Amino acid sequence: MDHKISLTINTDITALSYLLSWFEQLNQQSVIKQEVWWQCQTLLIEGFTNIVEHAHKGLSPETPINIEAFRSEKSIQISIFSQGEPFDLEHYLQEVSEFEDNHQERGRGLKIMSIMADKLSYEQIAENCYRLSINKNY
Numbered sequence: 001m002d003h004k005i006s007l008t009i010n011t012d013i014t015a016l017s018y019l020l021s022w023f024e025q026l027n028q029q030s031v032i033k034q035e036v037w038w039q040c041q042t043l044l045i046e047g048f049t050n051i052v053e054h055a056h057k058g059l060s061p062e063t064p065i066n067i068e069a070f071r072s073e074k075s076i077q078i079s080i081f082s083q084g085e086p087f088d089l090e091h092y093l094q095e096v097s098e099f100e101d102n103h104q105e106r107g108r109g110l111k112i113m114s115i116m117a118d119k120l121s122y123e124q125i126a127e128n129c130y131r132l133s134i135n136k137n138y
Contacts (some may be wrong), residue, residue: 001029004070011056011063019048019067026071036138039116040076043134044069046109047080051132055082075118078134086130089122 007022009015023044027037048065056063066081089110114120119135 001073002071004068006066006068008064008066011052011059011061011065013049013052016045016048019044023069026069026076032076032138036136040078040136043113043116043136044078046113047078047132047134050109051080051082055084055087055130057084059084075135075137077136080132080134081125082130082132083128084130086124087122089120
């Protein structure tokens with residue numbers, strides 16, 4: 001039942017449709033509840049969008065983003081690899097106001113991700129290489 005897929009894509013926000021089509025490979029055997037699948041899609045979209053708009057801000061649009069997704073019998077794990085400046089996700093999540101109290105037009109994506117994901121982390125794995133890890137159990 002384990003299934004792993006990977007993709008290298010440019011730093012291009014207009015690639016979201018392609019990204020979701022690629023991700024659909026993990027849902028070929030519809031055992032996952034629709035609500036959980038939508039949450040996984042949202043986590044992927046929010047994670048990719050944050051990498052494009054923040055981690056890769058100022059980098060060339062040709063800068064690659066490597067994405068891996070793994071489906072096991074009980075969870076989906078998404079890893080998005082980025083370049084750019086370091087970012088302290090834990091500190092940011094502590095500093096940002098609760099979702100209900102945040103009326104800004106932008107800046108809620110990471111908070112949404114932290115609520116939806118069962119595990120969310122952002123860590124440096126090599127010089128100038130970071131991994132956003134998202135885990136969703138079902």
